[in-house]
Amino acid sequence: xxxxxxxxxxxxxxxxxxxKIECRSLDFQATTMFWYRxxxxxxxxxxxxxxxxxxxxxxxxxxxxxxxxxxxxxxxxTLTVTSAHPEDSxxxxxxxxxxxxxxILETQxxxxxxxxxxx
Amino acid sequence: KNxxxxxxxxxxAQEGEFITINCSYSVGISALHWLQQHPGGGIVSxxxxxxxxxxxxxxxxxxxxQEKHSSLHITASHPRDSAVYICAVAKYGGSQGNLIFxxxxxxxxxx
Numbered sequence: 452x453x454x455x456x457x458x459x460x461x462x463x464x465x466x467x468x469x470x471k472i473e474c475r476s477l478d479f480q481a482t483t484m485f486w487y488r489x490x491x492x493x494x495x496x497x498x499x500x501x502x503x504x505x506x507x508x509x510x511x512x513x514x515x516x517x518x519x520x521x522x523x524x525x526x527x528x529t530l531t532v533t534s535a536h537p538e539d540s541x542x543x544x545x546x547x548x549x550x551x552x553x554x555i556l557e558t559q560x561x562x563x564x565x566x567x568x569x570x
Numbered sequence: 571k572n573x574x575x576x577x578x579x580x581x582x583a584q585e586g587e588f589i590t591i592n593c594s595y596s597v598g599i600s601a602l603h604w605l606q607q608h609p610g611g612g613i614v615s616x617x618x619x620x621x622x623x624x625x626x627x628x629x630x631x632x633x634x635x636q637e638k639h640s641s642l643h644i645t646a647s648h649p650r651d652s653a654v655y656i657c658a659v660a661k662y663g664g665s666q667g668n669l670i671f672x673x674x675x676x677x678x679x680x681x
Contacts, residue, residue: 485668489611494671495656542611559669561605563612 454478455547457562464535465570472530472565474545480525481547485559486518489542501528535569542566573597576657576672583679589644591675593657596638603669604631604642605656613656616642647679 454477464470474484483502487495499520501507507520519531528547532539543566546559574595583589593602604616617624617631619640624631628647633640644651657672 494673495658495669496671497668500668544611544613559603559615561613561615563610566611 455481455545455560455562457543457545457565459565460563461566461568463568463570466536467534470532470535470567472532472543472545472567474528474530474547474562476526476547476560479547479560481528482525483548484522484528485546485548486520486528486530487544487546489544489564495544498530532567535567537569540567540569572672573661573670574657574659574672576655576675578675579673580676581678583647583677585648585679585681587647587679589647589651589677589679591642591655591657591677593640593642593672594638595640595657595659595670597659597670598662599635599638599659600662601660602633602640603656603658603660604640605658607654607656607674609653616655644677647677649679649681652678 456475456477458473462470485500486498488498489495497510498513499507499509501520501522503522503525509515517533522528542564544564545562548559577592601618601620603618606614606616616629619631619633628645630643642655654674654676656674658669660669
């Protein structure tokens with residue numbers, strides 16, 4: 452089946468530093484990748500939708516200058532948390548969707564997630 | 571009111587029991603996903619369905635589009651099934667397959 456990886460799986464950083472999280476589709480080309488955030492005991496919340504070769508679309512309330520998304524290739528999207536603060540500590544999950552066809556509905560393959568702790 | 575509601579929120583079962591987790595939604599959808607989130611956080615996609623019923627091993631997912639309801643069943647439950655099970659819907663006509671997630675059902679299966 453389709454595999455999506457994330458790196459790193461866990462990161463601890465100091466307040467004010469920037470952190471980059473990578474999301475890769477390992478065995479398929481992902482035309483669209485999604486970035487989600489999950490706070491403890493909460494549902495996943497979509498942060499942004501990333502299409503290869505174009506600017507990401509951010510959900511309301513998500514600062515695009517703080518959460519920089521780059522989808523430079525069909526297998527890689529990166530999320531950079533700039534000037535991270537303790538309130539950015541969360542579980543960040545990406546998912547990837549391959550090219551759709553009329554036979555296949557919305558299929559998203561989820562990465563394992565990255566746990567960010569900002570001290 | 572949330573657009574996706576799951577019940578129960580928490581469920582404890584004995585090994586071997588038949589388990590049912592329910593999901594109701596209030597919007598038109600193009601697809602419904604059942605996901606499993608392990609204690610470490612990683613998410614596994616179990617099913618994606620838009621009608622009828624799907625089966626994979628001990629897992630069965632059903633959906634009734636008219637009633638806007640889906641169920642996830644686990645037969646012969648095992649402690650390794652302990653996880654959070656999440657229902658998520660792809661809103662019909664929504665942008666780029668944006669999923670709306672339920673809050674999850676935490677399942678604990680005791681040996």
